[in-house]
Amino acid sequence: MNNYSRRRFLSRAGLAAISVPSFSQGYKLDDLNKLNQEDLTSANISKWDLDTPALCVDLDALEGNLASLQKVVKQNGIASRPHAKTHKCPQIARLQLASGSVGICVAKISEAEVMFEHGINQLLCTTTNVTPVKIERAMNLRKWCPEFIQATDSPANARLLSAAAIAKGIVADIVVDVDPGMHRTGITPGEPALALAQLVDQLPGLRLRGILCYDGGSQHVKGFEARKKQTLERLAPAVETIRLMKKSGLNTEIFSGGGTGTYNIDHENEGFTDVQVGSYVFMDNQYVAIGGENDTERYTDFTPSLTILTTVLNDQYEGRVTTDAGAKACTINQPWPLVKGESGMEYRSGSDEFGTLTYENPSRTYRVGDKIELIVSHCDPVVNLYNQIYAIRDEKVEAIWKIAGRGLSQ
Numbered sequence: 001m002n003n004y005s006r007r008r009f010l011s012r013a014g015l016a017a018i019s020v021p022s023f024s025q026g027y028k029l030d031d032l033n034k035l036n037q038e039d040l041t042s043a044n045i046s047k048w049d050l051d052t053p054a055l056c057v058d059l060d061a062l063e064g065n066l067a068s069l070q071k072v073v074k075q076n077g078i079a080s081r082p083h084a085k086t087h088k089c090p091q092i093a094r095l096q097l098a099s100g101s102v103g104i105c106v107a108k109i110s111e112a113e114v115m116f117e118h119g120i121n122q123l124l125c126t127t128t129n130v131t132p133v134k135i136e137r138a139m140n141l142r143k144w145c146p147e148f149i150q151a152t153d154s155p156a157n158a159r160l161l162s163a164a165a166i167a168k169g170i171v172a173d174i175v176v177d178v179d180p181g182m183h184r185t186g187i188t189p190g191e192p193a194l195a196l197a198q199l200v201d202q203l204p205g206l207r208l209r210g211i212l213c214y215d216g217g218s219q220h221v222k223g224f225e226a227r228k229k230q231t232l233e234r235l236a237p238a239v240e241t242i243r244l245m246k247k248s249g250l251n252t253e254i255f256s257g258g259g260t261g262t263y264n265i266d267h268e269n270e271g272f273t274d275v276q277v278g279s280y281v282f283m284d285n286q287y288v289a290i291g292g293e294n295d296t297e298r299y300t301d302f303t304p305s306l307t308i309l310t311t312v313l314n315d316q317y318e319g320r321v322t323t324d325a326g327a328k329a330c331t332i333n334q335p336w337p338l339v340k341g342e343s344g345m346e347y348r349s350g351s352d353e354f355g356t357l358t359y360e361n362p363s364r365t366y367r368v369g370d371k372i373e374l375i376v377s378h379c380d381p382v383v384n385l386y387n388q389i390y391a392i393r394d395e396k397v398e399a400i401w402k403i404a405g406r407g408l409s410q
């Protein structure tokens with residue numbers, strides 16, 4: 001394509017010159033991104049006019065989830081340190097801190113960097129960084145962000161962290177990651193964890209702050225009592241580790257762990273300080289299915305707030321339609337996404353670009369161009385597919401939030 005025809009193509013496609021959004025034809029993201037917050041508010045845009053697939057969060061539900069969590073952890077005498085791996089979005093981290101959380105966890109050093117760039121300081125990296133590049137990045141971040149805390153799970157790693165901290169002229173804050181028995185990450189509880197904590201305490205570049213013990217294998221156990229029994233058993237060795245550390249005069253100010261499935265159980269572990277809940281902000285079908293303390297079938301402590309808006313592309317066959325949200329918009333995590341407000345409909349996002357909705361005896365039929373709202377199956381990987389999230393209140397777009405940590409896996 002020569003320059004002249006390329007310019008004409010761009011201007012025809014609306015990519016070169018952005019005009020005022022068209023109310024009748026819906027809104028392009030490029031147009032919306034040009035609006036400042038005031039104009040966005042006064043434009044009063046309906047979520048149903050968004051171009052699709054679009055990731056949306058219902059603000060009333062999200063705010064309700066933040067408040068519900070804080071109420072329970074406060075009652076239980078502990079704090080929350082929500083995990084940003086779920087949302088990767090600085091605006092949501094800010095809301096979590098404003099709701100009373102004591103800090104924000106991150107899974108990747110890149111997530112920590114991006115949160116810090118967006119003004120979030122109270123950061124804890126729950127993953128041990130093992131390569132020289134990542135250790136250098138972690139200690140560099142600590143240099144500029146005094147509230148940054150890094151996890152470690154081996155003596156060799158602690159020594160590397162200490163050397164890197166000394167090279168930066170800092171003393172870095174460290175928590176020891178303790179394995180709850182999954183053997184995924186973390187050091188063996190008891191004497192090995194105690195020895196690592198003593199080493200961290202002694203190394204000149206490090207300051208011991210406590211331990212982490214995230215029991216991921218218990219979060220989705222179905223049934224509250226079964227979940228409680230399993231996680232308390234699995235955390236018992238970490239509790240014993242904390243006792244040993246206390247006896248040795250070590251700092252145990254942080255004993256962090258738990259998640260959305262165990263947030264109302266974790267305080268029963270002696271010395272436990274804060275829950276690293278992630279999914280509670282959005283909830284998802286995987287979590288709804290685990291059942292709660294009062295409802296054995298549905299986990300209703302938090303309300304699903306995250307949805308994907310999708311458009312019907314084909315309605316030519318009875319009992320089914322094809323939409324524009326497939327695996328690249330929903331992932332292929334199961335259970336499959338649910339159609340919001342409908343029962344007796346099945347949605348599959350099994351093919352790359354297309355979703356398939358099948359139904360019998362529907363309350364309504366869907367036609368080409370109609371929009372459908374899906375409740376996601378697993379929130380973390382879905383969020384990672386989108387650049388922005390539309391913050392919706394009463395069906396109107398209240399804000400557009402950048403998912404600044406999207407795709408940052410290093």
Ligand SMILES: Cc1ncc(COP(=O)(O)O)c(C=O)c1O
Nearest residue numbers: 083126214259260276277278279
């Ligand atoms: C270390 C760690 N902490 C906390 C969480 C948050 O868990 P959830 O989304 O179940 O609340 C996760 C999730 O995978 C995690 O890996």
